[in-house]
Amino acid sequence: MTKNILTRALSAALLGLALTGPASADIKDYEFQLVRDDIKMGEAMVDVRLVDKRTGKPVPNAVIFAKRIDMAPDSMEDMVSKIEEVPSGEPGVYRFKTRLTMAGGWRLSLGAKVxxxxxxxxNRLVLKATK
Structure with missing residues (x-):
């Protein structure tokens, strides 16, 4: 009789696992990474890769809903430049067109849905604009 109860309990546990599916990732398992952190000032393209930190693989099709670029690393947070997303052609890489008006440190702030x-x-990423 005990064996029968254990068999039923094990079957119920396995069924529960099968119904819930594999564990999903935590949003903290993803991060943006600059492809290059040293970019010439003026009209610039900034490429950023969204990565699943568990696998190291790029994550395509994220929806970027927040973006800002400013000179906060050089204590000039009010020095802001326009930024727009443009097609990158590479899955998991997100490209932004901006104008880096001064040499120095720039902070790129991004928000996205995976x-x-x-x-x-x-994420807030720091890049350097050079002459």
Whole structure:
């Protein structure tokens, strides 16, 4: 009789696992990374890769809903430049067109939604504009 109860309990546990599916990732498992952190000032393209930190693989099809670039690293947070997303042609790489008006440190702030995940990926990346 005990064996029968254990068999039923094990079957119920396995069924529960099968119904819930594999564990999903946490939004903290994703991060943006600059492809290059040293960029010539003036009209510039900034490429950023969204990566699943568990696998190291790029994450395509994220929806970028927040973007800002400013000179906060050089204590000039009010020095802001326009930034727009443009097609990159490479899955998992997100490209932004901007104008880096001064040489020095620039902070790129991004917010994105990853397909199939709840929550928001938010990162602040620092790049350097050179003459």
């Amino acid at each position: 397909p199939g995940e709840t929550g928001t990926v938010e």
